[in-house]
Amino acid sequence: MNEITRIPVGGDQAYDVVVGRGLTDQLSALLPGADRVAVLASAPLAAKADTIEAALRADGREVTRIEIADAESGKTIETAAACWDRLGAAGFTRSDAVVAVGGGAATDLGGYVAAAWLRGVRWVPVPTSLLGMVDAAVGGKTGINTAAGKNLVGAFHPPAGVLCDLDALDSLPPADLRAGLAEVVKCGFIAEPAILDLVERDPRAAADPADPAVRTLIEYAVRVKADVVGGDLKESGRREILNYGHTLAHAIEKVEHYTWRHGDAVAVGLVFAAELSRRAGRLDDATADRHRAILTALGLPTGYDADAWPELLAAMRVDKKARGSRLRFIVLDALAETDVLDGPSDALLADAFSAVAA
Structure with missing residues (x-):
């Protein structure tokens, strides 16, 4: 039995943090009306991103895959700009969405990409690390690093929901x-x-x-x-x-x-x-x-x-x-x-x- 826990996060833009195993089928329900979805993930997480992409396509969504650098090295304005270029080329509108797959760095970046595109589109973090699940993916803080310091550029942009799939921890170093x-x-x-x-x-x-x-x-x-x-x-x-x-x-x-x-x-x-x-x-x-x-x-x-x-x-x-x-x-x-x-x-x-x- 796949027990699912939903932990509500209140406020003006309330959402749920979903905790359990095998949660890919929960993703589409968090993004009603999103015809296009960008899936951001690093190369080591390609298999997880493939599963998410397949589920979204099966639900009739058009998916754009964007590969990002792993860990903190990907949290740069150059990476964010490259993502925005891809969203523009794919014709992303305000009704579309971003899914960020990875640890805390990937969800920070993905959330910031979503926050800035058209001044804010929906996004869902799918954290694959313990750090991402308990910290970075929850709370709506998004950002990138600069030469001046960590997370000094960013935005508050709550997600549409958070998927904490515990299966990801089984292969975590x-x-x-x-x-x-x-x-x-x-x-x-x-x-x-x-x-x-x-x-x-x-x-x-x-x-x-x-x-x-x-x-x-x-x-x-x-x-x-x-x-x-x-x-x-x-x-x-x-x-x-x-x-x-x-x-x-x-x-x-x-x-x-x-x-x-x-x-x-x-x-x-x-x-x-x-x-x-x-x-x-x-x-x-x-x-x-x-x-x-x-x-x-x-x-x-x-x-x-x-x-x-x-x-x-x-x-x-x-x-x-x-x-x-x-x-x-x-x-x-x-x-x-x-x-x-x-x-x-x-x-x-x-x-x-x-x-x-x-």
Whole structure:
């Protein structure tokens, strides 16, 4: 029996996140009236894209396949422009749609392509990574990278729905699955402690796509994000809590020229954020220490090059969460109790980084 879970995301443009196995037949229902559909996917995901294309054609849709570069290397204005050229050549109108197949980078790019074409056409992300399922594909944030930093160019453009087909995780490299768990753990610390309890009980099960624990963790994390973004699409309030650990994470990705997995960078960023919370007198020792223990149990990194601090600090100053010359960080006052630390001193930041410096 193929059990399907539908998690609603509210707001002015409500939609469902569909979680289950073998979900290709659910796609067409999300795009009524779309005569033309562009399917964006990288070469390694050609087989998955073939299945989606066949299902859409069987439903009478005209399909344009667009191959994009894999991972963060494809999130460029050049790639987006090439996609727009293909949409124009195929005669895409406002009633048509885009389907983005892949990890977080592919769904970020696909959503931005859809957001900008004719000032917004429908789109559906089909995330094939754990990171994509619990983070990038949910919430309507779309974007590309530039030389100045990650995701500094983008748009808020909610999808028509999200298909989290768990079959995709069966062939996901273990390192990619573990990296995605960093975003799940983040949700545990900011809003849903049951996630942390589940991971601590059996870290191996949490990293095994065949174990029911993975589906449970995905649904927990998606519900956290759905609850947050449903009431704050454009990050004007509570949605900021989802940035916990991400200011340093994005700086690491930039310094590493996007060769690090996003989740690995987030894991380091979470430990840094916990140390910043502790050293600012906000967070108790046990909760701060719990970050490193859980991430280590999952095999995720918790340290970074000590000599890189000046470069990381410079990168954080152009992060999209900064306000003028002041850095802003999401911190914890207690488990599942978040707040903003506005304008911490360079000395405090350096002190917190000393705890993750390797």
